[in-house]
Amino acid sequence: AQSVTQPDIHITVSEGASLELRCNYSYGATPYLFWYVQSPGQGLQLLLKYFSGDTLVQGIKGFEAEFKRSQSSFNLRKPSVHWSDAAEYFCAVAPGAGSYQLTFGKGTKLSVIP
Amino acid sequence: SQTIHQWPATLVQPVGSPLSLECTVEGTSNPNLYWYRQAAGRGLQLLFYSVGIGQISSEVPQNLSASRPQDRQFILSSKKLLLSDSGFYLCAWSGTSGRRSYEQYFGPGTRLTVT
Numbered sequence: 001a002q003s004v005t006q007p008d009i010h011i012t013v014s015e016g017a018s019l020e021l022r023c024n025y026s027y028g029a030t031p032y033l034f035w036y037v038q039s040p041g042q043g044l045q046l047l048l049k050y051f052s053g054d055t056l057v058q059g060i061k062g063f064e065a066e067f068k069r070s071q072s073s074f075n076l077r078k079p080s081v082h083w084s085d086a087a088e089y090f091c092a093v094a095p096g097a098g099s100y101q102l103t104f105g106k107g108t109k110l111s112v113i114p
Numbered sequence: 115s116q117t118i119h120q121w122p123a124t125l126v127q128p129v130g131s132p133l134s135l136e137c138t139v140e141g142t143s144n145p146n147l148y149w150y151r152q153a154a155g156r157g158l159q160l161l162f163y164s165v166g167i168g169q170i171s172s173e174v175p176q177n178l179s180a181s182r183p184q185d186r187q188f189i190l191s192s193k194k195l196l197l198s199d200s201g202f203y204l205c206a207w208s209g210t211s212g213r214r215s216y217e218q219y220f221g222p223g224t225r226l227t228v229t
Contacts, residue, residue, distance in 0.1 A: 032216045043220035094216045106157040
């Protein structure tokens with residue numbers, strides 16, 4: 001069965017610092033990959049997605065993610081964090097090939113110090 | 115543009131009482147629909163998904179059921195709530211063609227507390 005691991009439960013960064021959130025997946029083929037963000041008490045918002053092609057994908061709110069097949073990773077990055085980025089971030093994987101179900105990681109909570 | 119609504123936003127129910135949560139989608143037709151439960155520190159658990167009216171697939175045996183009486187309406191129900199049913203319930207939709215089938219868009223959620 002496929003799985004998604006987000007090794008960091010909680011990360012704290014200073015405003016203006018760079019950010020990288022890690023995501024590793026376990027799946028035989030290259031799956032479809034997603035990052036979502038959730039503010040407290042809210043639903044999830046899709047930040048970016050990877051299906052194929054260029055391994056560096058751009059998303060909303062200045063986020064980007066890089067797919068590395070050799071490391072089975074899809075890490076999320078942002079060059080300069082804003083206080084409003086404080087939220088929980090979820091990596092998700094879909095196996096493709098007609099199976100539309102997403103498998104989510106357990107999330108990384110991001111705190112931003114002013 | 116497409117929007118997804120859930121209600122109620124919050125709900126406090128006693129153990130043994132019935133439950134009905136509603137989700138509706140606007141601006142698209144024949145979407146795939148999903149119900150998830152989110153418990154603290156445990157990520158999202160897919161409960162049900164539907165690819166059409168009356169077509170429901172259950173992912174986890176539990177005290178809950180789902181129905182899709184109309185194309186863009188998805189209902190989560192229980193006849194008798196358990197304490198363990200407490201959580202944050204999220205509805206999501208996706209398209210049905212090509213890669214859009216894999217992009218899920220979430221509603222605002224319902225916070226359910228069973229007392």
